[in-house]
Amino acid sequence: MIKTVPTKPYTDQKPGTSGLRKKVPVFQQEHYAENFIQSIFDALDGFQGKTLVIGGDGRFYNREVIQKAIAIAAGNGFGKVMVGQGGILSTPAASNIIRKYKTFGGIILSASHNPGGPHEDFGIKYNAGNGGPAPEKITDAIFAKSKEIKSFKIADVGTVDIDTIGTVKAGDMTVEIFDPVKDYAELMESLFDFDALRKLFKSGFRMRFDAMHAVTGPYAKEILEHRLGAPNGTCRNFTPLPDFGGHHPDPNLVHAKHLYDEMMGPDAPDFGAASDGDGDRNLIIGKSIFVTPSDSVAMLAANASLAPGYKDGLKGIARSMPTSGAADRVAEKLGIGIYETPTGWKFFGNLLDAGMATICGEESAGTGSNHVREKDGLWAVLLWLNILAARGESCKQIVTEHWATYGRNYYSRHDYEEVESDRANALVDELRAKLGSLPGTSVRGLKIAKADDFAYHDPVDGSVSKNQGIRILFEGGSRVVLRLSGTGTSGATLRVYIERYEPDKARHDLDTQEALADLIAAADDIAGIKSHTGRNKPSVIT
Ligand code: VG1
Numbered sequence: 001m002i003k004t005v006p007t008k009p010y011t012d013q014k015p016g017t018s019g020l021r022k023k024v025p026v027f028q029q030e031h032y033a034e035n036f037i038q039s040i041f042d043a044l045d046g047f048q049g050k051t052l053v054i055g056g057d058g059r060f061y062n063r064e065v066i067q068k069a070i071a072i073a074a075g076n077g078f079g080k081v082m083v084g085q086g087g088i089l090s091t092p093a094a095s096n097i098i099r100k101y102k103t104f105g106g107i108i109l110s111a112s113h114n115p116g117g118p119h120e121d122f123g124i125k126y127n128a129g130n131g132g133p134a135p136e137k138i139t140d141a142i143f144a145k146s147k148e149i150k151s152f153k154i155a156d157v158g159t160v161d162i163d164t165i166g167t168v169k170a171g172d173m174t175v176e177i178f179d180p181v182k183d184y185a186e187l188m189e190s191l192f193d194f195d196a197l198r199k200l201f202k203s204g205f206r207m208r209f210d211a212m213h214a215v216t217g218p219y220a221k222e223i224l225e226h227r228l229g230a231p232n233g234t235c236r237n238f239t240p241l242p243d244f245g246g247h248h249p250d251p252n253l254v255h256a257k258h259l260y261d262e263m264m265g266p267d268a269p270d271f272g273a274a275s276d277g278d279g280d281r282n283l284i285i286g287k288s289i290f291v292t293p294s295d296s297v298a299m300l301a302a303n304a305s306l307a308p309g310y311k312d313g314l315k316g317i318a319r320s321m322p323t324s325g326a327a328d329r330v331a332e333k334l335g336i337g338i339y340e341t342p343t344g345w346k347f348f349g350n351l352l353d354a355g356m357a358t359i360c361g362e363e364s365a366g367t368g369s370n371h372v373r374e375k376d377g378l379w380a381v382l383l384w385l386n387i388l389a390a391r392g393e394s395c396k397q398i399v400t401e402h403w404a405t406y407g408r409n410y411y412s413r414h415d416y417e418e419v420e421s422d423r424a425n426a427l428v429d430e431l432r433a434k435l436g437s438l439p440g441t442s443v444r445g446l447k448i449a450k451a452d453d454f455a456y457h458d459p460v461d462g463s464v465s466k467n468q469g470i471r472i473l474f475e476g477g478s479r480v481v482l483r484l485s486g487t488g489t490s491g492a493t494l495r496v497y498i499e500r501y502e503p504d505k506a507r508h509d510l511d512t513q514e515a516l517a518d519l520i521a522a523a524d525d526i527a528g529i530k531s532h533t534g535r536n537k538p539s540v541i542t
């Protein structure tokens, strides 16, 4: 029943910030997906007879690749695969299943916040036995295998019914189709005070959750409306669609502008939230206040002990380097460790496994904790709700009080999307070359204290990851960070992160772009953003 099929390597299967992402037509090339899945297995050992979790965010091509993954897993000798019903499994739910059932690892099919459809994006990533994204050592090995692959092993198992819960055989391998929501909902129930949340909704608290036609819909519907009693209609766009209704399932102020507008409107609900394609990101908007993701990490960490799952406090906080320093001030006050990692959740795994960090976060709307090894959109929403219920205050009160206590980190990210790769690389190369000469010079009245290319020394395994983003640090603590995205699928995306700390309470209600205007101008003077990209403004401002 097992065939060895000859194949030729593709040269472009290098995993990025979070797995391999390409346009669907690229994935549809002959053996493209098969090659990558076989390369994952070729980079691992010891899985004979073990269990693999498989699921995805429901985007176009999900069901086809799930069938391929099942057949190749059988061909390579896995004993069992666990597949979310309908091929559905959010990224955090997959991480939970891997951990809860102590499986060997998992394959998650998603291009996350990128759009879906026949001409849009698809992705494949591998998560290891701790439930977290494969570390660089493994993704490098997968890429190396993909460049020398000669054949893949596939079992002739026909089309497996992935829509009916139960257990079937695929050749010698067992296939278990399970409810993708149940275990995750139970995990949330173990962390948060569901009684208090039920009371909150009963008291008339109004919430809007926008699943953006992506994978979080079924999870949000079950947890918010069914288990917590939020009124029918609290969740919107909750049916996962292969093309996400033609939208980008990216919960930010551009792609979730309708939610922002509603939350700023006259009859706004008390609390608004949204999640991305694969359910690991969160957008938080209170009634007439937007909470930046960097602030959200800090505020969740400062208040986490109000939720039962964190009542004993936090061991430490970790944030990616471009994320604002708001969380650092919370860690300092709590007297716990703070860790600064490169962009991408894979770098948090060691800190979480070692018990050094409890809460982690990224400026890109990703927050999570040691309950799984991925960022977790709905988890962040539920922790916010638990804090709102416990404090009995509005989101806006909590935010303004936080700023008054810790100061405010004005923060924004400017993205220049689909820039020609050569032009983006030239910008980075030129900037890198002059980093040594920048300290001591002034731009727009701002004195540069330090300029470097961030390198991460993992305190747990000693590994070093270089070139993780260029930092320009000004005297007084303001900074600009520039890096190229590792999740895009056409051209290059330049990300410019801008931050300024404001201790003065009287200056906490400025417009963010105005508060950062001198730094934005300085970034252009230093890096030549407009001239290199040929753009006079960013494609997306968050
Ligand atoms: C982006 C974000 C990063 C996040 C990654 C995956 O990466 O900046 O913080 O971890 O997406 O998120 P990049 O390399 O494009 O900047 V998800 O929700 O798309 O898996």
Ligand code: CO
Binding pocket: 112, 113, 276, 277, 278, 279, 280, 281
């Ligand atoms: Co995501």
